[in-house]
Amino acid sequence: MSNQWETVIGLEVHTELKTKSKIFCACSTEFGGEPNTHVCPVCLGMPGTLPVANKKVVDFAIKAGLALNCEIKEFNKFDRKNYYYPDLPKGYQISQFDLPVCGQGHLDIEVNGQTKRIGITRIHMEDDAGKLNHEGEVIAQAESSLVDYNRAGVPLLEIVSEPDMRSPEEAAAYLEKVKAILQYTEVSDCKMQEGSLRCDANISIRPLSATKLGTRTELKNMNSFKALQKALEYEVERHIELVEDGGTVVQETRSWDESKGMTVSLRSKEEAHDYRYFPDPDLVPLVIDEKWIESIRNSLPELPDERKQRLINDYDLPKYDAEIITSSKDLADYFDHCLDHFRDAKKISNWIMGELLRLLNVNDKEVADCPVAPKELGELLHLIEKGTISGKVAKQVFEEMFASGKNAKQIVKEKGLEQISDTGELEKIIEEIIAANPDPVSDYKSGKGQAIGFLVGQVMKASKGKANPQMVKKMLSDKLG
C-alpha cells in the first residue's frame, strides 16, 4: 500500500571549513592532534576572553553560498545558542539565527536520469564543539569522561535545504552534490569519517495528493551516505506503518542506531531545548559589500555541472560517465591527469568507472588515497594498446598495482605477463592443441566455423592467457583453412 504515500525530506548539512585557523581564534584546525593541543584561552572559553571573527571563514561561506546559487546577505550577525554540555566551553555556541550569511539558493541533482532542482533555505556559520571521550564502551556505563577541545572553534557551515526531496535516493544524491560542490570550491574536505561532513534529516510522509506537510521527525547520527539512506528508508517505513495502522507520527528527534539498523527516540518536541538565541554582544555585525562578493565570485573554480558539460563537449563522454566522474573533484582531477598520459578519454573513463572505483570501494579508500597514480594508469593503458598485455591480464595487473603500488611494467615483467606475439612460440602451442583436439578440428574443417572459438580458448588457456588472441585466431584459421 505504500505507493500511495509521498515522502518529504529536508536535510541540514554541517560541514567543517578547511581554514587554517579556527573561526574565533588563531588556533590550528588540523585534525588528529594530541588532545587539547590546538587550544587557547579563547576557544577554551576562559573568563574575559573574546571571539574575533576569522575573515577567511566568511570568505569560505560566501564562496560556498555563491557555488550553491545563494543570495549573499549584506548584513548578517552572530547569535548565541545557549545550552549546557561539557564539550561546549562557553555554555553557548556562536551561530547565526535570524540573519545568516546566505539566503535562498538551489542545486540540481540527477536521479534515474532525471534532473531535479532542490531548494536551499539558508547557510550560516557557527563554531564546532569539542569531543567527549568516555572511559568505557557506552556512555551510561562510563566511569568518567575526558574532553578534547581541539575541535572547539573549528568553523562550520550549516546548509539547510528546502523539504524538496521525495526519496532517500534523492536525499543521498543531494548530499553527494553538496559534498562535491564544497570539495570543488575547496572550502571543505567533507570527510564523513573524520566528522567534517555531518547531516541531519527532517522526514515526513503525506498522501500522494496532499499539499500539506505531514508531521516530521528529525533524524540524527547518520555517519555515512549508506547510513543516511538506510535511516531514511527505515523511517519512511516506520511512518507508513504507523499511519496505516491508524496511528500518528509524533514530532520528535530520533537517532540512527547503526548496529541495530533502526531509529530510536532521542527527545520529544516538549523536551526540545529552548536555546534562547540572542545577538552575540561580543561580535559586531558583519557587513559584506558587493566588492567583497565580487572578489570571491572571481575566485570560484569550475563547478561540477560545468565540468560535466566540458567532459561531454570536449571528450565526447556519455552523460552517464561524465556525471560519475565529476561527482567528486578528486575523481574528475584524476581523470584529467590520466589524459596527460593517455589520449583515449573513453577508455580512461571505462577504467575509472570500472576497476578503479570498484577497488576503491572494496578497500574503503578515497580517490585521494588511490595507490595507482594517473600516470601509472596511463601506462597500463599504453601496454594494452601496444598489445603487450591483453585486457584481461591488464585487470589482474591493475589489481596488483593497487595492492603493491608497483607500476604496470614492473609487474608485467616480474610475472612474465607479456602477451605472446612470437609466432614460433605460438606455433608450438597451436600444434599441441590441434593434436589434442581432433573432434573440434574436424568440426571446423567440415564447415562448423564456431569451433574455432573453442580452439582459441584452449590455446589461451595453455598460454596462461598470455597469447595474443587475434594472432592465435589468425594462425589457427590459416593452419586449418
Next chain:
Amino acid sequence: MALTIHGLTAHEMHDKLKNKELSATEATKSVLDRISKTESRVKAYLTLLSEEALKKAEQVDKRLAAGEDLRPLEGIPMALKDNMCTEGIKTTCASKILHNFIPPYNATVAEKLEKAGAVLVGKLNMDEFAMGSSNENSSFYPVHNPWDLERAPGGSSGGSAAAVASDGAIYTLGSDTGGSVRQPASFCGVVGLKPTYGRVSRYGLIAYASSLDQIGPVTKDVRDCAWVLGAIAGHDEKDSTSANVPVSDYSHALNKDIKGMKVGIPKEYFAEGLDEEVKAKILEAVKKLEDLGAVCEEMSLPHTEYALPAFYLLAPAEASSNLARYDGVRYGYRDKNAEDLITMYKQTRSQGFGPELKRRIMLGTYALSSGYYDAYYLKALKVRTLVKQDFDQAFERYDVIVAPTAPTVAFRLGEKADDPLSMYLSDLFTIPVNLAGLPAISIPCGLSQGMPVGLQIIGKPFDEAALLQVAYNFEQNTPHHKLKPQLEVE
C-alpha cells in the same frame, strides 16, 4: 596635614620620581605601608602583591638609575579590580566560583599598564561578577567606605574607589556596566570615568553584560584620570567591539577653559528620588560652571524613566549567557560530591554563585526564553534605542550634560541589602549612559552629611576630552577634590 607619599596623585608622584626626590621603591613601600594600616577596616583588597610590587618598583628604579626616561605612569603603585585578568595572579571576580582561578593571560588593560611601567600592588574587592551597587555582594567580605566605615563604598567597583579614597593605591581601574565606576567614585569622593563603549578594550575583563561593560580609571584628580585613560584607551584587535578611533591627547584638553560651552541640565535627573541636599550640591556646581563661563540650560531626556527597567532586562539577559561557562568542568569551583553531570552542574552553580547572581541569571534566562523574548528582551532593546536617541538629540545642542551621579550619598551597609529594588534605584542616573554607550565622569562636588557628593558629566561618543575639560575647570576652581576622609590609622 603632613604631606605623605601615599597621599600624592599620580602626576605629583611622577614629578617627584622625575626629580629624583623619590624612588619607585619608596613610593611602593609607602602605599604598601598605608594599606597595612587601613586594610583591616576598609577591606578594599582581595589579593595583595607586596613582593611582586616591590620587585617591579626595583626594576623601575634600575631603569631610571641607568638614565632612561621616566614614562608617565611608570613606578606608580596602582591596583586592578579583580574582574580584570592578570597572568599568573588569582582573578576571582569576588566569586566563590572563581576563588582559585589563575588566568594564563593578561587583560589588555593589565598588559598596557604593565608595559607602561605601572606597579601593581593588588587586586581589588568588588561585588561578585560586578553585580551590585554596594559591594556587599562580594563572596568574601564587603568593602567599607573610608569616609564612614559603617557605610557602603558603592559598587560594583567599591574596592577601586575605597582604595583610592584611603590612599591605598594612587589610582585604580574599575569597570562600569550600569554605574559601577561612577557611583562608587561619587560615594567615596574620588574621580571615576566610564569611557565611551569601545574606547577601552574589554579583552580579559570578565564579562557581566558585554554590550554595556567598560573599564575606566578611578583617580584622585582629573589630571590623573586623563593620564590613565590615555594609557588604557585604544583599539585592540583582540576585542572586535573596541573602536578604531584615534586616542586624543587628554592632558592637552585640560588646558582649555569652558567659556561658552553649552551644558544641558536634564530635568528628569532632578525629579523624585533625588536627595534634597544632593540636589543642592549639584545645583551649586552648575552655578559654578556658569561662573566659569559655561552656558547651562535645563533640557529633557524624556525616556530616562524607562532606562532602569530596560537595563535590568538587557544586562541580566547577557549575564545569563556570559555566566554559563562557570559549570565546574574546566576551572574554578566544582562540587566534588556530585555523581552525575546534571547534578554537578546544579550543585556547582548553586553553591558557587551568590544570591544576587542567581536572581539576575533567572531574570535574564526568563527574558530570553521563547515566548517572552519579544515582550522583554526585544522591547528593552527598543527602549535602549530611544534612550540613545534622547542623547543624540541633546548633543545636537549641548557639548556636555551635567547631572547628579547618584540620587543619594553613600547609604549604610546593610541598609538596602534585603531590598534589591531600592538597591537598583541607586543606579538610576548612571544607567542611561551605559545604554547609550556614552562617556561620563563623576567628580567630587562637596559633602552632604559629611559624605561626598558626585557630579556627573556626560559627553558625546569618544569626546572624553570635553568631559575632562569641564571636570578639570570645575576641580581647579573648587576645593572639593582636596577633601580626604579622616581615616584613623593604627
